[in-house]
Amino acid sequence: MSGMGIRMVTAVASAIRSAGKSLDKAGANMEVAKYSEKLVPSTRFVAVDGVAPRVAEYGTFVAPSASVIGDVTIGRNSSIWYGSTVRGDVNTVTIGERTAIMDRAVIHVAKIQGDLPTNIGNNVTVGAGALIHAATVKDLCVIGESAQVLDGAVVESNSIVDIGAVVTPGTVVPGGELWAGAPAKKIRELTAEEIASIPQKARDALELASMHAVENSKDYAQVLEEEDWIDFLEDTQEDDPHRTPPPGDIDDIQGMGHPGRIFNSTLTHPEEGIKK
Structure with a gap:
C-alpha cells in the first residue's frame, strides 16, 4: 500500500473512532438515570457474619483484584496488591501502617486447630506469593516471595525471612536475623545495611502504591477524556511541519x-x- 493510501485509511479510521465516541457520549446524555461506570466492578471487600473489613481512609491502596474478607483491619498507607487475599472469616487479621501485602500473597487465620489470629505490624513487606497463616509478624520485617509463616509462629522486629522459606508452626524468629530453608533456620545475623533496607522497602512499596491508587480511582469517563487529549496532542504533532x-x-x-x-x-x- 502506498504512503497516500496508508494516510487515507488512517484518516478514515480516526474519523470513525471519533464518530463512535460522539455517539457514545450522546447516548449517555440521553439516559434518564445517570451513573458512573467503573472500570472494574469492586468485589474487594466482603463482610462475614455482618463484620466488614475496616480500612484506613488515608493513603491505603487495595487493588481491584485483591480480596479483603471479614474481620480485617488495615492501617494507613498500607497496600494490598493484585490477586492477594486477606481472609479474616474465622478469626481476626490486623495489618499495621505502611505495610505492603504484595501480589498473590495470602493472609489467613486459624480456628479449627487453635484459636489463632494473624497480626502484621508496621513497615512490613510481604513478598509476592507468600503465605502468612495464623501467625504474628512484628514491625520492620521482610517476608520473602513464596515464603510461609505458619500457625503460631512469631517473626520478631528487624528480621528477614528469605525467599521460599517455611517458618514452621510455633517457631520464633528472633530480631535481627536472616532465616531461610524448609524448615527455616537461622542463617546469620543481619548486617546494619540490611536492617536499614527494611523500612526503605516499605517506603518504595508505598510510593508505587500511590501511583496505582491514582490510576485505579479513575472512572470510565476520565479514561475516555484522557484518550481524547492524547489523540488531540498526537494529531497536533503530526500536523506540525516543523516537527522532527x-x-x-x-x-x-x-x-x-x-x-x-x-x-x-x-x-x-x-x-x-x-x-x-
Whole structure:
C-alpha cells in the first residue's frame, strides 16, 4: 500500500473512532438515570457474619483484584496488591501502617486447630506469593516471595525471612536475623545495611502504591477524556511541519513499537522481513 493510501485509511479510521465516541457520549446524555461506570466492578471487600473489613481512609491502596474478607483491619498507607487475599472469616487479621501485602500473597487465620489470629505490624513487606497463616509478624520485617509463616509462629522486629522459606508452626524468629530453608533456620545475623533496607522497602512499596491508587480511582469517563487529549496532542504533532522525530523512541520495546498498539513491524508486516 502506498504512503497516500496508508494516510487515507488512517484518516478514515480516526474519523470513525471519533464518530463512535460522539455517539457514545450522546447516548449517555440521553439516559434518564445517570451513573458512573467503573472500570472494574469492586468485589474487594466482603463482610462475614455482618463484620466488614475496616480500612484506613488515608493513603491505603487495595487493588481491584485483591480480596479483603471479614474481620480485617488495615492501617494507613498500607497496600494490598493484585490477586492477594486477606481472609479474616474465622478469626481476626490486623495489618499495621505502611505495610505492603504484595501480589498473590495470602493472609489467613486459624480456628479449627487453635484459636489463632494473624497480626502484621508496621513497615512490613510481604513478598509476592507468600503465605502468612495464623501467625504474628512484628514491625520492620521482610517476608520473602513464596515464603510461609505458619500457625503460631512469631517473626520478631528487624528480621528477614528469605525467599521460599517455611517458618514452621510455633517457631520464633528472633530480631535481627536472616532465616531461610524448609524448615527455616537461622542463617546469620543481619548486617546494619540490611536492617536499614527494611523500612526503605516499605517506603518504595508505598510510593508505587500511590501511583496505582491514582490510576485505579479513575472512572470510565476520565479514561475516555484522557484518550481524547492524547489523540488531540498526537494529531497536533503530526500536523506540525516543523516537527522532527526524536533520535530514539523511549517507548519503543525491542524494536516492536509502543505497548498496547498495533506495531508496524515484521510481526504485523511479514513481507518486510524477507526483503533483501
